[in-house]
Amino acid sequence: MDNLHERIVVGDAHNDLLALVALRPADRWGAYFREHWYPQLVAGGVNVQVLPIMIDHEFRPEGALRRTLRMIEAAHRIAETNDDAVSLCRSVPEIDDALDAGRIALVLALEGCAQIDEDVALLRTVSRLGVRMVSLTHFGRTALADGSSEQGTGSRLTRAGVAAITVLDQLGVLVDVSHLNPAGVAHVLEVTERPVIASHSAAFALRAHHRNLTDDQLVAIAATGGVICLNLYAGYLSEGAATIDRVVDHLVHIARTAGEDHVGIGSDFVADLFAETVPGWQRPLVIEGTDGERLVPGLAGPAGLPLITEAMLRRGLSRSFIEKAMGGNLLRLLTETALAGKE
Numbered sequence: 001m002d003n004l005h006e007r008i009v010v011g012d013a014h015n016d017l018l019a020l021v022a023l024r025p026a027d028r029w030g031a032y033f034r035e036h037w038y039p040q041l042v043a044g045g046v047n048v049q050v051l052p053i054m055i056d057h058e059f060r061p062e063g064a065l066r067r068t069l070r071m072i073e074a075a076h077r078i079a080e081t082n083d084d085a086v087s088l089c090r091s092v093p094e095i096d097d098a099l100d101a102g103r104i105a106l107v108l109a110l111e112g113c114a115q116i117d118e119d120v121a122l123l124r125t126v127s128r129l130g131v132r133m134v135s136l137t138h139f140g141r142t143a144l145a146d147g148s149s150e151q152g153t154g155s156r157l158t159r160a161g162v163a164a165i166t167v168l169d170q171l172g173v174l175v176d177v178s179h180l181n182p183a184g185v186a187h188v189l190e191v192t193e194r195p196v197i198a199s200h201s202a203a204f205a206l207r208a209h210h211r212n213l214t215d216d217q218l219v220a221i222a223a224t225g226g227v228i229c230l231n232l233y234a235g236y237l238s239e240g241a242a243t244i245d246r247v248v249d250h251l252v253h254i255a256r257t258a259g260e261d262h263v264g265i266g267s268d269f270v271a272d273l274f275a276e277t278v279p280g281w282q283r284p285l286v287i288e289g290t291d292g293e294r295l296v297p298g299l300a301g302p303a304g305l306p307l308i309t310e311a312m313l314r315r316g317l318s319r320s321f322i323e324k325a326m327g328g329n330l331l332r333l334l335t336e337t338a339l340a341g342k343e
Contacts, residue, residue, distance in 0.1 A: 002313050004309055004313065004319060004322060004323075005045050005305075005306040005309040005310070005326070006045060008045075008309075008322070008323045008326055008327065008328070009047045009048065009099070009323070009326075009327040009328055009331050010044065010045045010046050010047050010048070010265075010305060010326050010327045011046070011047060011048035011049075011050075011264065011265065011326070011327030011328075011330035011331050011334075012046055012048070012049050012050065012229075012265055012266065012267050012302065012305070012327075012330075013050045013197065013199040013200060013227075013229035013264060013265065013266035013330055014050055014052055014109075014111075014178075014199045014200035014229065014231075014266035014267060014268050015049055015050070015051065015052075015267055015268070015269055015302065016052060016054055016111075016268070016269070016270060016273050017033075017037050017051065017269075017272075018051045018052070018053060018071050018074060018075055019054060019071070019273055019277075020032075020036075020037075020272060020273055020276060021033055021037075021071075021074045021075075021078065022067070022070050022071045022074045023276065023277075026073075026074075026077070029074045029077045029078060029081075030077050030078055030080070030081025030082055031081070033078045033082060033086075034081075034082050034085070037302075038082065038085055038086070038104075039303075040301050040302045040303045041104055041302050042104075043302070043303035044301075044302035044303050044304065044305035044306065045305060045306060046104060046302055046305065047099060047104060047105065047327060047331075048095070048099075048104070048105045048107065048327060048330060048331055048334070049104055049105070049106050049107070050106075050107045050108075050109050050133060050199065050266075051075055051106055051107065051108055051109065052109045052110070052111035052133075052199070053068055053071045053072065053108065053109065053110050053111060053131070054111040054112065054138065055067050055068065055111075055112065055114045055115060055138075064114045064115040065115040065122075067115070068110075068115040068126070072108065072126070072129050072130065072131070075088055075106065075108055075130070076088060076130070078106070079106060083103075084103070085103055085104065086098075086103055086104045086105075086106050087101075087103045087104075087105055087106065088106045088107075088108070088130060089105045089106060089107055089339060090130050090132060090339065091339050091340075092335050092339045092340055094339070095107075095331075095334065095335065095339055107132050107133065107334060107338070107339070108129075108130045108131045108132060108133075109131060109132065109133035109134065109135075109176065109199065110126060110131055110133070110134045110135065111135050111138060111176075111179070111199075112135060112136070112137050112138035112142060112147075112179065113134065113135075113136055113137070113142055113143075113144050113164065114138070114142060116143075116144070116164070117142075117143045118143045118144075118158075118160040120144075120160055120163045120164045120167050121167075123164060123167045123168060123171065123173070124167065124171065127171045127173055131173065132173055132174060132334070132338040132339060133173065133174040133175075133176050133197065133199065133338055134164075134168055134173055134174070134175060134176060135175075135176035135177070135178055135179055135180070135199065136157070136161055136164060136175075136180060136184070136188075137179055137180060137184070138179050139179065139288065143158060143160050143161075144157060144158055144160050144161035144164050145157050145158065145161045145180055145181070145184045145187075146180075146181045146183075146184055147179050147180065147181060148179055148180060148181050148182075148210040148211050153181070153183075154183050155181065155183055155184070156183045156184060156186070156187040157184055157187045157188065157191070161184075161187075162187075162191055165188060165191045165192050166191070168192075169192055169193055169194050172194075172337065172338065172340060173338060174194075174195075174196070174197050174333070174334070174337050174338035175188060175192055175194070175196045175197070176196070176197050176198065176199045177189075177196055177197070177198050177201075177221065178197075178198045178199045178200050178201045178211075178231075178266070179211070181210075182214075182217070185213075185217055185220075185221075186220075189220050189221070189224065192224070194224070194337060195224045195225035195226040195227075195333060195336070195337050196221055196224050196226040197221075197226050197227050197228075197229065197333060198213060198221055198226070198227075198228045198229060198266075199229050199266045200229060200230075200231040200233075200266030200267070200268040201213045201228060201229070201230070201231055201236075201266070202230055202231045202233075202236045202237055202250050203215075203218070203250050203253045203254055203257070204217075205253060205257075206237070206238075206246075206249060206250055206253055207236055207237055207238055207239065207250075209235070209236055209288070209289070209290070210288070211231070211236050211288065212236055213228065215257045218254055218257045218258040218262075219257060219258055221258065221262070222258035222259050222261075222262035225333075225336075226262065226333065227262050227263065227264045227329045227330055227333045228254050228258060228262060228263055228264070229263075229264035229265055229266030229330060230247065230250050230251055230254065230263070230264070230265055230266060231266055231267075231268045232247060232265070232266075232267045232268060232269065232296060232299050233268045233270065233290075234290075234291075234294045234295055234296050235287065235288075235289075235290025235291060235292070235294060236290070237250060237296065241294075242294070242296045243296060243297065244296060244297070244298060244299070244307050244308060244311045245311060245315075246296070247296060247299070247308055247311065248308070248311045248312055248315055248317075251263055251308075251312070251325050252315075252317070255321065255325065260320075260321050260324055260325070261324060261329055262329065263324065263325050263329060264324075264325060264326075264327065264329045264330040264333075265305070265308070265325065265326060265327070265330070267299075267302070267305075269299075269300070269301050269302065270292070271293075271295060271300045271301065272300075272301065274292060274293065278292075305326075308326065309322055309326055312325070
């Protein structure tokens with residue numbers, strides 16, 4: 001098989017590994033990452049990894065900000081104690097230096113804004129701490145917007161949500177529309193003046209689930225200059241068994257609909273997270289009508305990413321397209337927007 005995967009930039013817009021790091025004692029953060037996650041990232045050829053800060057329900061509302069700061073500190077500790085292997089990047093020079101040195105570039109993101117509530121000024125604070133990508137909600141409702149599971153409300157962004165988009169645009173922080181309800185996605189696209197990202201979403205045309213994006217949404221996101229990064233969670237790829245070929249089906253559909261410059265990968269690998277945090281009495285695990293324990297064979301974690309490149313090569317897709325989809329488009333968007341600072 002062609003070793004193309006080893007020669008391209010591989011970028012993942014969404015891996016919740018930071019949540020698992022933060023579960024450990026602080027003096028284990030760097031070592032746990034080195035022992036458990038770094039080998040997987042290397043095996044997967046990952047060069048750029050976005051680390052979302054997602055606040056589980058047990059930390060809301062009182063502990064949300066404290067949990068956020070703990071996860072940000074964990075990310076900085078990972079970078080400081082593994083500076084030969086990874087770099088926490090907040091600017092274009094930093095990501096360029098990391099890639100040139102063969103280190104994995106880490107980029108911080110907020111998944112949902114439970115820790116912000118209506119105090120959008122705090123977005124400036126988390127930006128100072130290194131956050132370069134922000135989504136307004138997760139499942140359910142925040143003070144800024146409604147998640148996709150609340151699509152029946154038909155609600156747009158709140159007044160605070162509109163203010164948040166304005167602040168993020170001013171800061172040059174990338175706005176992420178994954179998890180937003182349809183009215184919220186449309187409202188973001190009306191308000192923002194910059195490219196947006198869908199960090200981990202699949203194609204609704206291939207799997208009719210509220211977490212996925214319609215063709216009209218794919219086109220609208222691409223029109224901003226943004227990128228749609230494919231979620232590899234099996235339940236959002238197919239109603240039945242999902243395969244590597246189904247992953248490629250979604251990538252091809254997004255590219256044909258939005259353009260090949262607007263497709264990427266946002267893995268949302270959750271197998272390890274669920275294994276540690278979901279007790280037996282909550283199993284079988286059902287998430288928004290999907291089997292939370294069903295995986296795409298071979299894609300339990302980052303080490304499986306070369307399988308996607310191999311499947312695209314078998315499909316006869318061009319090397320140029322594969323390079324863009326596996327990380328080139330994400331890297332371009334990050335360097336042109338989130339890591340470029342203020343306009």
